């Protein structure tokens with residue numbers, strides 16, 4: 431195959447991580463190419479669809495390094511690779527400042543976070559055009575082209591070539607033709623594997639078609655597969671970032687990406703059609719989404735709560751389910767008895783009545799340890815379910831992006847199974863593992879993983 435183009439660095443994927451890496455590498459004087467499978471100038475990707483909150487475990491990225499590190503460690507319950515957390519706590523503020531210097535605009539958001547401006551309307555449905563994340567990707571694209579870098583749209587990377595233990599080229603399909611792109615440094619930034627049904631079935635749950643794709647549908651794990659093929663190591667691949675959504679979302683596009691049902695579930699109960707609790711609701715919506723996605727029938731769970739939870743947890747988010755769920759056609763059952771509610775929601779009435787009564791007794795006594803499965807309260811305090819009307823929402827798991835991925839070091843170099851860097855191969859963004867995940871599904875954040883794009887560019891420039 432003839433070589434179509436060559437550069438000092440090729441980034442696979444033009445989301446925030448790929449464009450950050452390319453713009454920084456070009457700033458450092460390297461010749462860069464971004465190979466992006468999307469065809470239009472405003473190609474879809476998760477970065478463009480995102481709410482644009484630039485956070486690290488929901489903390490302000492300008493916090494002192496030690497405070498940020500401690501907060502992330504708490505959120506990750508010992509799961510994350512400490513070296514990787516250190517990179518984020520050391521570079522998060524610098525990344526924010528660098529993105530600003532490239533033309534990105536940020537304003538203060540909820541909990542003193544930084545949000546890409548102009549902020550998303552934060553409504554139901556997708557409203558990304560012209561909003562902060564879209565504007566930032568356009569600004570980075572402009573910086574890359576001003577610095578003589580090239581963005582090859584309609585170019586889907588499909589394989590890596592290596593020689594003498596060093597990566598040398600990317601094979602890709604460009605407008606239906608096979609092409610070869612040559613560079614001594616290649617950065618995988620293709621956003622994870624959530625849109626790949628086979629990989630989802632293998633790692634996330636047996637029925638991926640019953641898990642809602644709460645994302646741009648553009649990341650198929652190509653980078654992960656290519657890296658594994660040439661000997662790269664990967665982390666656990668069984669966890670993802672996502673949220674609980676109304677089950678109606680499969681037929682109603684106004685019910686995603688928001689409202690999420692997370693806070694309501696975390697204050698109340700999640701049950702199956704037998705009226706049984708299944709998981710520790712107190713661990714929150716990201717955890718519950720993961721557990722639901724792994725079930726034999728991920729479309730079989732219902733959140734049970736009451737009028738008081740609906741008024742508090744139901745209104746907590748910027749795009750709250752109360753009142754937006756019903757306003758946009760989502761199902762919310764109301765009843766004056768648990769048995770009546772159960773019948774409306776297709777749940778065994780007697781069993782649900784017992785589950786709710788056991789739960790209320792435990793909440794009233796202040797001792798939740800008698801409940802099985804155990805109920806903790808890191809994300810929300812368990813609330814009794816008795817204020818009329820009693821309510822139920824049939825839910826599903828929505829996957830935003832996978833958490834596991836290729837193993838890298840603090841310079842974003844992809845590691846092989848012995849822990850040694852594969853020369854010339856780097857990764858950043860949602861394609862990497864080692865940060866989020868674990869038993870309680872800790873979350874560091876999505877956009878923040880673009881710091882590894884900066885790290886990759888700087889290491890490549892230094893070792894050119």
Ligand SMILES: Cc1cc2nc3c(=O)[nH]c(=O)nc-3n(C[C@H](O)[C@H](O)[C@H](O)COP(=O)(O)OP(=O)(O)OC[C@H]3O[C@@H](n4cnc5c(N)ncnc54)[C@H](O)[C@@H]3O)c2cc1C
Pocket residue numbers: 442443444445446447448465466467468473474475476477478479480481482483484485585586587588619620621622644645646648649650651652653687830831858859860861875876877878
């Ligand atoms: C609705 C929504 C809201 C979110 N809100 C937030 C938020 O507020 N804060 C936050 O931190 N995170 C948020 N996230 C998560 C965050 O958007 C992602 O984690 C992050 O954008 C990942 O960036 P990335 O550059 O790794 O991947 P992406 O932005 O997904 O980019 C990957 C790119 O690679 C391209 N690609 C894929 N395969 C190939 C291939 N073989 N060859 C060439 N190109 C390829 C894709 O087309 C895509 O353009 C949100 C996500 C969604 C969907």
